[in-house]
Amino acid sequence: MIVRTGLTGPFPRSEALVAATRDLDRGRVTPEVVEDLYGRTEAEVVALERRLGFTTITGGYLRSADLFRPFAETWEGFTVGPLTRWFETNTFYRQPILHAPPERVPGAIAARLPPALRADPARAGVLVPGPYTFAGLLENRSGEAEEALVHRLGRLLAEEVRELAGAGYATFQFTEPLLVDRPPERALAEAVVAAYAAIRASAGSATTLVWTYGADAVPAFPLLDRLPVGIVGVDLAETDWEAIPSSAERRGLGLGVVDPRTTLVEEAADVVRIVHALKERRRPSVVWLGPGGPLDLVPWEPATRKLHLLPAAQQMLSREGGGGP
Amino acid sequence: MSARLFPAQEIGSLMKPRWQILGQHGEPLDARAREEFRGANERYHFADDAPAAAAALLDGRSREAGAEGVRDLGALFALRLLEAAGLARVYDGEARRIEMYEYPIRQMRGFQFQGHVRSFDNKYYLKAAVTDEVRLERPYHVEEFDFVRRHARGEPKLPITGPYTLADWSYNEHYLARRPGWKGPSVRRAAQREFVVDLAQRAIRPTLAALIERGCRVIQIDEPAAGTHPDEADLVVEGFNAATDGLDAEFSMHICYSDYRDLLPELLEAKRCRQWAWEFANRDRDGRDGYEVLKALAEYGDSRSIGLGVVDVHRDEVEKPELVADRIRRAAKYLGDPARLWVNPDCGLRTRRIDIATRKLEAVVAGAALARAEFENPRA
Numbered sequence A: 001m002i003v004r005t006g007l008t009g010p011f012p013r014s015e016a017l018v019a020a021t022r023d024l025d026r027g028r029v030t031p032e033v034v035e036d037l038y039g040r041t042e043a044e045v046v047a048l049e050r051r052l053g054f055t056t057i058t059g060g061y062l063r064s065a066d067l068f069r070p071f072a073e074t075w076e077g078f079t080v081g082p083l084t085r086w087f088e089t090n091t092f093y094r095q096p097i098l099h100a101p102p103e104r105v106p107g108a109i110a111a112r113l114p115p116a117l118r119a120d121p122a123r124a125g126v127l128v129p130g131p132y133t134f135a136g137l138l139e140n141r142s143g144e145a146e147e148a149l150v151h152r153l154g155r156l157l158a159e160e161v162r163e164l165a166g167a168g169y170a171t172f173q174f175t176e177p178l179l180v181d182r183p184p185e186r187a188l189a190e191a192v193v194a195a196y197a198a199i200r201a202s203a204g205s206a207t208t209l210v211w212t213y214g215a216d217a218v219p220a221f222p223l224l225d226r227l228p229v230g231i232v233g234v235d236l237a238e239t240d241w242e243a244i245p246s247s248a249e250r251r252g253l254g255l256g257v258v259d260p261r262t263t264l265v266e267e268a269a270d271v272v273r274i275v276h277a278l279k280e281r282r283r284p285s286v287v288w289l290g291p292g293g294p295l296d297l298v299p300w301e302p303a304t305r306k307l308h309l310l311p312a313a314q315q316m317l318s319r320e321g322g323g324g325p
Numbered sequence B: 001m002s003a004r005l006f007p008a009q010e011i012g013s014l015m016k017p018r019w020q021i022l023g024q025h026g027e028p029l030d031a032r033a034r035e036e037f038r039g040a041n042e043r044y045h046f047a048d049d050a051p052a053a054a055a056a057l058l059d060g061r062s063r064e065a066g067a068e069g070v071r072d073l074g075a076l077f078a079l080r081l082l083e084a085a086g087l088a089r090v091y092d093g094e095a096r097r098i099e100m101y102e103y104p105i106r107q108m109r110g111f112q113f114q115g116h117v118r119s120f121d122n123k124y125y126l127k128a129a130v131t132d133e134v135r136l137e138r139p140y141h142v143e144e145f146d147f148v149r150r151h152a153r154g155e156p157k158l159p160i161t162g163p164y165t166l167a168d169w170s171y172n173e174h175y176l177a178r179r180p181g182w183k184g185p186s187v188r189r190a191a192q193r194e195f196v197v198d199l200a201q202r203a204i205r206p207t208l209a210a211l212i213e214r215g216c217r218v219i220q221i222d223e224p225a226a227g228t229h230p231d232e233a234d235l236v237v238e239g240f241n242a243a244t245d246g247l248d249a250e251f252s253m254h255i256c257y258s259d260y261r262d263l264l265p266e267l268l269e270a271k272r273c274r275q276w277a278w279e280f281a282n283r284d285r286d287g288r289d290g291y292e293v294l295k296a297l298a299e300y301g302d303s304r305s306i307g308l309g310v311v312d313v314h315r316d317e318v319e320k321p322e323l324v325a326d327r328i329r330r331a332a333k334y335l336g337d338p339a340r341l342w343v344n345p346d347c348g349l350r351t352r353r354i355d356i357a358t359r360k361l362e363a364v365v366a367g368a369a370l371a372r373a374e375f376e377n378p379r380a
Helices: A015-025 A031-051 A069-074 A108-112 A115-119 A131-137 A146-166 A177-181 A186-203 A218-224 A268-282 A300-307 A309-319 B018-024 B031-044 B051-058 B067-085 B102-106 B142-151 B163-168 B185-213 B230-244 B294-299 B321-335 B354-376
Strands: A002-005 A076-085 A092-103 A125-129 A171-175 A207-211 A231-235 A252-258 A286-291 B108-120 B123-136 B158-161 B218-222 B250-255 B273-278 B305-311 B341-345
Touching: A002 A309, A015 A031, A015 B108, A031 A115, A069 A076, A069 A092, A069 A108, A092 A131, A092 A146, A092 B108, A108 A146, A125 A131, A125 A146, A131 A146, A131 A177, A131 A186, A146 A171, A146 A186, A171 A186, A177 A218, A186 A207, A186 A218, A207 A252, A231 A286, A252 A268, A252 A309, A268 A286, A268 A309, A286 A309, A300 A309, A300 B108, B018 B031, B018 B067, B031 B051, B031 B067, B051 B067, B067 B142, B067 B354, B102 B108, B102 B123, B123 B185, B142 B185, B158 B185, B163 B185, B163 B230, B185 B218, B185 B230, B218 B230, B230 B250, B273 B341, B294 B321, B305 B321, B305 B354, B321 B341, B321 B354, B341 B354
Parallel strands: A002 A286, A125 A171, A171 A207, A207 A231, A231 A252, A252 A286, B158 B218, B218 B250, B250 B273, B273 B305, B305 B341
Antiparallel strands: A076 A092, B108 B123
16 A cells, blocks of 8 residues: 655645735735745745655645636636635635636646646646536536536546646646535436546546545545546545445545644544554555645644644554555 | 614624724824814714823824724724614724634633634634633623723623634634544534533633623624534534523624524524524525525524614615615514514624715614604504
8 A cells, every 4th residue: 555645735825925915915015025925935835845755746826816716717608706605614715607618728727837836747736626516616607507517627627637647747636525515416426427537538647636625525435436536535524534434446545634624733643543444444555645625724834733744644654564655 | 672663783893994093003193084083073073082082193192192092082983973873782893803803812811823824815814723721811891891881872782702703713722632532523523512612601701791790781792603614503502502601681693694594493592692683685685585584583483583684794885775674574574573673784894984884874774764664654
């Protein structure tokens, strides 16, 4: 069993960046000053990711406004809508409004990727919305049924993956909190499976992850186990790990072991105990350890402190013969 | 219950005027701030009760007026504005408060501020972790209430952040760390329950008791986080009941921007809550009836009064009195009893400019008068 680690969502902005971006909104600093700070802070996150031995480098997606914004601002058919609460958090996203069947603009998403990713595509962790969450959280004025929209978004995301994989990007994470918050049924569930089949077909040898969080994943496992992706991740602060069903198929399992809802640092020994139990039950080919959700729900300093859990758990597992990154 | 139908009340904060912000930072007023101060004082005569601070402020001697002196003026301004608008229950527009989380947390021990979390775009909020047992330094809002009580001409109604919201907006370290092993969903929930109840018993209840001892009779417990986790409605109730246990005052619970149906029927177990002060106007548009949710309360047989949000605090467009009256009419129909309705803005008006907030408050009162005339003289 191989153990991998990495961020599974945006990293918080540093206190200096918080102050600078606030000052930018108040007209007290220039965009150039803030951009320079973004660059330096992103370099700090990259250095941290390297120091902690993460499998992927993300740079923390510090500039990212929300998960959908790069798509809502560049794909055709969208406008950016009102502030909307992001699940059960005190954070908000601007709801994309879809007026017509969406169309991607080649190269547009690649150009919006953080500079840290563009510098090293082979090790980059590309974070994108999953087709089900995307379809479910936008305001659909296009007239297209949700199943058809999931299909269409799956195809468009597959094209993005093909383009990016062609440029050397090797790891794609599809963020899908809605899969566990509101598990799809029947035709909609089939549309989700089909969307990921399209994505898988475009990904070539790249690693594909579906990362869920924010709700108990156990009811969604019958569907999660059907998704044709390399790794499916679940949030262990919301999911009772003892209730995760067994599986005969050796596939990758992502475990959200860093809880972004508390500043308390988790114990590596607890993580190792859970991995052992799930190893028996699911025989995963790969275990991916990461934050259970977006770590920017905690400030910079505690987020940094909490991440040290991941290499600690990885090393304990490796010493026991669990494999390296 | 008030004798007249549809009395109006405040619900939360007002935007601080420019002169208050400059003044309390010890900065001299610029021409605009001075003009705003003079215009407001001509209308409300709020400076009559603090003439020395007002004179110093207008004379460019903000430091001499002192931060507290300027805040006194801010509180008097808000009181007079609310009274002039015709509200029966008033407060000070939360003129002394910066926000509803950081101040109460700073009155307690057991918390450590961790840094800023992004809410959206470049907007952030400061968040603390509970790292030890919650202890109250001393009851808070007491001097603030004393000032209002001395100066208010209407009945004071004090807003205070509830225990569930304070817990939800904090990181739970201490109560989680006490439990060994992995912190899965059941452990997290149990730890959160302990945190909420401790906050309620050790910090909020003593504060409420001190306020009641000073004569505070009407208290609004703000629980805006209640709608964030509908499956924790029982914790909201447990916190409310623990905070008000054995206390005698007219308590209300303010919740906003939530699907109230998701919180029912659990919320109805809030024993000493005598009024639900909820937001409705924000959702009463685009062909949707924002007041229909009141049917659910009627179906459960709940007979408490309602603080009915009749103007939207997130839009500048000022509602016409006829629209306010229509909203009251619909709410009365769904509840089946007009006598249970108070009227108010959806939430605090601090997001709106003072002139717009004033006109919205006037619309609340004028709309209530229209509706009252209809109900009291049904054939007129």
